[in-house]
Amino acid sequence: MKRRQWRAAAPVAAALAILGPLGWWWQGSLTPDTYSVMDMGHPDYGGGDRTGHAAMHHGGATVTALTGPRDRPADVSVTLVARAEQIHLPDGRSLAGYTLNHASPGPEIRARQGQLVEVRLVNESVPDGVTLHWHGYDVPNAEDGVAGVTQDAVAPGADHVYRFVAADAGTYWYHSHQVSHEQVRLGLFGALVVGPPSGPPAAVDHLALVHTYAGRRTIAGRSGETRVVAASGSTVRVRLVNTDQGTVRAWLSNAAYRVVAVDGRDTTAPPPVTGAALVLPAGGRADVEFAVPDTGGAVRVDVGAGTALVVGPEGAAASATVEPKASVDPLSYGAPAPIGFDPGAATRRFEYRIGRRPGFLDGRPGLWWTINGRMYPDVPMYMVSGGDVVRMTIANSSGETHPMHLHGHHAVVLSRNGVAATGSPWWTDSLEVADGETYEIAFLADNPGVWVDHCHNLPHAAEGLLAHLAYTGVTTPFRIGGDGHNHPE
Ligand SMILES: [Cu+2]
Incomplete structure (x- = not known):
């Protein structure tokens, strides 16, 4: 090749050297129109037994057999x-x-x-x-x-x-x-x-579903103040549910409160709280209990953005307080109690490390979430067997917070950033993992199936922040996309 020709060809060669791998990278990110989550990513046995793997590919149980009772009459x-x-x-x-x-x-x-x-x-x-x-x-x-x-x-x-x-x-x-x-x-x-199975319900047991419709935060679809009638001196339970994509902070004015349940699990010996807000991760719940003052006033339960419950006798007023800076920390709230299994005897140990990097997600360029350094669909398939004691480290260095939600199981928090849990057992199904945080959790594998383990900031899940937990020997006949038009996230 003459020198001049080479000069002309060099930029083309350079462009190809860049575009070639980029094209390969792009093509490699394309997900098929239909696929089984069982074929996604790579199995991770967490250092445990692999024997179920063969069963998975040679006709083990399918999820369709794992139903609730079919014959018993409904209550x-x-x-x-x-x-x-x-x-x-x-x-x-x-x-x-x-x-x-x-x-x-x-x-x-x-x-x-x-x-x-x-x-x-x-x-x-x-x-x-x-x-x-x-x-x-x-x-x-x-x-x-x-x-x-x-x-x-x-x-x-x-x-x-x-x-x-x-x-x-x-x-x-x-x-x-x-x-x-x-x-x-x-x-x-x-x-x-x-x-509970029997007995009278609490004097006032009020559900507070928090949801943002068209940019305005509501409780049960109502922005601003909602009045809840309760007699002076009565004990009230408010069940807070965060159905939004982001964290909600709730706080009370004019009463101390106890956090009597987190994510559906009762706390042990919950002490009264004043001057601290309660953090509800996306998807998370907390039940709070408090007494209406016997002096005739009301209690205000704020969930931010000016939306609140006012709980008390008809017409009673409750002045708003500013949102406290401090938050209740479930890691040290309440008293320890047995959890029913020994996390020290773990049979599987997994890592769920959340990061972020540039790349292609199904052909779209962007800054995408990673799990253990890889991008969807090249994510771990966490493999367990019934009876396993599972430990999982969830670490987040992605620059954003992620409310992590494992289906089918409640996990207990063992530590955060190396600090051991000392309070009431912190059972959770919706765990806020902030940027820079590392949680260690444990759970018992006692519910066979194929379970999603994803971020409940749902747009993040749609952007690939999800993986699955599968029991050895269990598979699913259902497929993402395809004739069922299944797009779970
Ligand atoms: Cu997220």
Whole structure:
């Protein structure tokens, strides 16, 4: 090649040297139109037994067999009809979104511990299809409601029946897990509250579903103040549920309060709190208990943005206080108690390290989340067997906070940034992991299936911040995309 020709060719060669690998990188990021989450990423056995792996590929159990009771009569029976239509909020606003039985939030489902809950979901007019996931409720896998993993999305005109025993008391919620980053924000959710098996309910037991509709924070669809009537001196339980994508801080004025439950689990010996707010991660719940003053005033429960409950006798006033800077720290709140297993005897140890880097996600360039240095769909498949004691380190160096949500299990927090938990056992299903934080958690693998383990800032999940926990020998016949049009995130 002559010198001049070489001069002309050099920039082309240089461009190819850059574009070639970039093209390869781009192409490698493309996900197929349809795939099974079982074929996604790479199995991680966490140092434990691998024997179930062969079973997984040679006809083990499928998630469809892991249902709640099919024959037992239902104690609580609810039909929820999903529609795409105008939401008419109690605070007078209207917006285009999704409803359940013509309302958002959808109906509150109340049950008692031990009852069989049956919910028939009918999709009348949601074009993308819908599902119901029981957030924080450790249902059998087939009832978990994740499109493409535990069922197909329910198409317009179709229905689907969920059945499960209300084994645990506490405060939970339900929401669609099909195109969830859009459907939850636009209204497809409601509360699930399970009370003790018998006995009278608390004098005042008030549900407070916090949700932001069209930029305005509400409690049960109402912005500003909502009055809750309660007699002077009475004890009140407020069940706070954060259905938003970001953290909510709640605080009380005119009363001390106790945090009596976190993520559906009662705390042990909760001390009274004053001058500190309660942090609710996205998807998280907390029950607070307090006494209405016997001097005639009311208690104000603020959830930020000027939205609050005012709890007290008719007409009683409660002046607002400024949001406290301090927060209740569940790591040291309350008194220790047995957790029922020994995290020191772990049979699997996993890492879930969240980062961020430039790359392509399904062909789209951007700054994307990584799990253990790799990007979706090249993420770990955490493999466990029934009976395993599992430890997981969740570390976040991504620059943003992530409320991490493992389906089907409650985990207990062992430590944060190397500091051991010393309070009431901190059972959680929605754990805020802030940038720079490292949590060590443990759980018992006692609910076979294929479970999503994802960020509940739902747009983050749609951007690939999700992985799965799978039991050896269990597989799913459902597929992402494809004929079922399953797009869970
Ligand atoms: Cu996130």
